[in-house]
Amino acid sequence: MARTTFYSLLSLTLAASLGGACSSEIDGKPKAQVEEVKKTEAKAETKTDAPAAAARTFKLDKTGSSVQFVGAKLTGDHKGGFEEFEGEAKVAGDKIESLRVTVQTPSVTSDAPDLTGHLKSADFFDVEKFPTAVFSANEFLAKAGENGATHEIGGELELHGQKKAIRFPAKVTVDAQGAQGQAEFTINRKDFKIEYPGKPDDLIKDEVLLKLDLKFKAS
Numbered sequence: 001m002a003r004t005t006f007y008s009l010l011s012l013t014l015a016a017s018l019g020g021a022c023s024s025e026i027d028g029k030p031k032a033q034v035e036e037v038k039k040t041e042a043k044a045e046t047k048t049d050a051p052a053a054a055a056r057t058f059k060l061d062k063t064g065s066s067v068q069f070v071g072a073k074l075t076g077d078h079k080g081g082f083e084e085f086e087g088e089a090k091v092a093g094d095k096i097e098s099l100r101v102t103v104q105t106p107s108v109t110s111d112a113p114d115l116t117g118h119l120k121s122a123d124f125f126d127v128e129k130f131p132t133a134v135f136s137a138n139e140f141l142a143k144a145g146e147n148g149a150t151h152e153i154g155g156e157l158e159l160h161g162q163k164k165a166i167r168f169p170a171k172v173t174v175d176a177q178g179a180q181g182q183a184e185f186t187i188n189r190k191d192f193k194i195e196y197p198g199k200p201d202d203l204i205k206d207e208v209l210l211k212l213d214l215k216f217k218a219s
Helices: 002-023 113-119
Strands: 033-036 055-060 066-073 076-082 085-092 095-104 108-110 132-142 151-159 162-175 178-188 202-217
Touching: 076 113, 085 178, 085 202, 095 162, 095 178, 095 202, 108 113, 132 162, 151 178
Parallel strands: none
Antiparallel strands: 033 162, 055 085, 055 202, 066 076, 066 202, 076 108, 085 095, 095 132, 132 151, 151 162, 162 178, 178 202
16 A cells, blocks of 8 residues: 555656646746856957947837746746846947846746745845846857847846856847847756755746846937
């Protein structure tokens, strides 16, 4: 009887694990390359005969932008995002030279009120200690990829007191009115010291899906 009960529980656990993996929005998304920030030496300026295009600065249009995420447990996904963020992008000609986005972590929301409160605690974002998260980028390599990606973006993400170098695919467009970028990729939350495991019977996956839709317009 004990053996039957053990194998029944084992079967249920495996079924739940496989079922959760199949239904998760996270699975199949590209993984960001995350590593330690490397110190770079200053490069000597090189002269060029061609005049550089005048740089323009565009402000992040909050009403047309979103910063969202999806976290997954054994039993299913939870969706969330941030309501307060700001930023700007510098554009020269038809190319983005750099961008910076600052997110106010206390503005985090989720699809469950109790979870929203928990996300603000020291188990997750620890918003009192780390009230902002900052993403800055200055590498925009034209590189076609899946799901309409046009570029590979390289920069730094400072989250939960940890600063990491990060690279991910994105769809980037620039025109006279401004610049836009959309990206969906996963990061490992433990790279940023967010290590809360979840309940013993409902563990949280390490991978978190980030969903960015950023629009920059002339102020």
